[in-house]
Amino acid sequence: MDQPTERTIIVRVREGLHARPATRFVKLAKSFASDVEIEKSGKSASAKSSVKLMLLSVMENDEVILRVKGEDEAEALESLSNYLQDPNAGLDEDEGHAAVQQTPSAPAQQDSQFSATSLKGIAASEGVGLGPVFGYFPEEIVADNLKISGAGIAAEAKKLETAIAAVRHNMQASIDEKSLSPAERGIIQALSEIAADDAMLDDMFAAISSGQSALSAVLATSARTAEDFSKMADPYLKARADDVRAVGRQIALSLLNKKDTDLSKVPAGAILVADDVGAFELTRAPLKKIAGIICARGSVTSHIAIIARSHSVPAVLGLGDATKTLIDAKLVGLDGKSGEVVVDPDQAIQAEFAKRKAAAQSEHEALKVYKAFQPTRADGTVIEVAANIGSPDEITAALDAGAMGVGLFRTELLFMQQKELPSEEVQFEIYARVAKAFKPHSVIVRTLDIGGDKPVAGIEFPHEENPFLGWRGVRMCLDRPDVFKPQLRALLRAAVAGNIKVMVPMIVDAAELRAVKELIKTCAQELAAEGKPYEEFALGVMIETPAAVMVADDLAKEASFFSIGTNDLTQYVMAADRLNPRLAKLNDVTHPAVMRAIALTAEAGTKAGIMVGMCGEAAGRVDLIPRFIAMGLTELSMSPSMIPRAKEKLAQMNAVMR
Ligand code: PEP
Ligand code: MG
Secondary structure, three states, rough: OOEEEEEEEEEEOOOOHHHHHHHOOOOOOOOOOEEEEEEOOEEEEEOOOOOHHHHHOOOOOOOEEEEEEEOHHHHHHHHHHHHHOOOOOOOOOOOHHHHHOOOOOOOOOOOOOOOOOEOOOOEEEEOOOOOOEEEEEOOOOOOOOOOOOHHHHHHHHHHHHHHHHHHHEEEEEHHHHHOOOOHHHHHHHHHHHHHHHHHHHHHHHHHHHHOHHHHHHHHHHHHHHHHHHHOOOOOOHHHHOOOOOHHHHHHHHHOOOOOOOOHHOOOOOOEEOOOOOOHHOOOOOOOOOOOEEOOOOOOOOOOOHHHHOOOOOOEEEOOOHHHHHHHOOOOOOEEEOOOOOEEEOOOOHHHHHHHHHHHHHHHHHHHHHHHHOEOOOOOEEEEEEEEOOOOHHHHHHHHOOOOOOOEEEEOOHHHEEEEOOOHHHHHHHHHHHHHHHHHHOOEEEEOOOOOOOOEOOOOOOOOOOOOOOOOOOHHHHOHHHHHHHHHHHHHHHHHOOOOOEEEOOOOHHHHHHHHHHHHHHHHHEEEEEEEOOOOEEEEEEEEHHHHHEEEEHHHHHHOOEEEEHHHHHHHHHHHHOOHHHHHOOOOOOOOHHHHHHHHHHHHHHHHHHEEEEEEEEHHOOOOHHHHHHHHHHEEEOHHHHHHHHHHHHHHHHHHHHO
């Protein structure tokens, strides 16, 4: 018998075979007549089933065996191998997954006004809602456990086929008719594909052939597949369990000729309370009009959360059994930033909700006017309000917030997410993508800032008593050119795509900076010899050690710019571990010692005529911004969510400055 043609491949698809990349891979596999199978760690799955493929959990850099058997196997093997080796495979249309990655900001640190009476769930979509409950608790569908045989088997199979076709038709109609956002369209499309998944359908029809009714076959297959997803470690894949259950329920309802409560009937101003809501059902609700969503299940990466966020509906998910206490409530309040839910709030709490809601709404609206605002000093110098980001997933949020470039791209995440050191190529693509997105603004990439407190595959850190005072940041990088050079080469190459600047963390003197420059020179020479295009970039330093403050004059002669890292500068000046909650009081950027260190840095940089910016948390503190500007800082970089308020502050000051 003919053996399948096979090839061992290291998968380079950056997103792994998740979501869109998996669906597109399946589509490609289906375009060939041959059978296609993928094996990972001894487990294999048909490449023509996105459900089975996702359950294999194939990630970037995983080794897989691709097996192809059939009339067009050579062509199929070539084409599918190329797909698996393309880092960008499936990315351009991957709006659904991109949305999944956007987790909301951390819950607010505000003190709860409701703590005595409130329940706490997962803060999934920011905003405050108060309104009557619209309960959505569809009846449980149970298997009929009928035994079938003979002609009954063909009849049940036919019933199942009709039910699946009806569900897919409804989903397609919803995609075509409703004014869905691209993310929602992607979600419904994905559900529709689950409803047509070869492997799931095979399992259902096999169950019918073995004597189960269509209803029992659908419920058993979807429950089993959902269970498999719920055991996955990856939060995105875990959340797909809900999708599989939702699709199974839709098919079961169709078999029974039943319909769930129509969510298009949720009255304006009501709070939707449910155990769980499928994405398909939720998109039928009048999302622009409802006041909030509370669910027993769900997480920040579940589809309910994504849809709620994309419509700015406040949502608290994962409330568990406590959701039951809401069923008979007359009124419910929720705060999607703190995760608080209050049942039948009294007048005082209602007033507090109304206040929070009005304040958040008017602030959000009002701050939009600053999106394109360019704060400018009286002498014409533009104050750059830039974003701190950790991955390209944050580009959109930063641009939407009005970021004038990136003041700190923390590259650690790229290293921490991988099972091995990210290659020069992978890094190059990411840096170039970010640079292009913010062009002509600059993107300041910080070279790898990591130490023994954050392990990275591929770098062995020694055990240290004080990792924050240890072998980290530039110290480690200079000792490990095999780690540092690929990053510098990637940055030199990416600088062709946009306005890349580079800064070095944990610097203590000019000699360290000179050593970095030497290495950059070597990298540039190598690239020139290899005929690879590159561009030289401005090289700056982070000022975050007391030593750097003391020698700021010397550093200013060698560096193109300074960026003050107040998070570390505060801990080192105050000798107070920034992670130790007992020392939180000492970690105070407004302490005169720290403020003086910032002022000295600003003075040295300004005297030398180089840009002085700040990228520590303090840069976004509106109470301190006037002091920083007065010291001569011309760039403030912060998390995107802080940008609108910072710009507003600068606009208010602008009048004073002119
Ligand atoms: C800082 O130290 O202020 C800084 C911006 O860097 P990180 O918080 O990543 O150490
Ligand atoms: Mg730091």
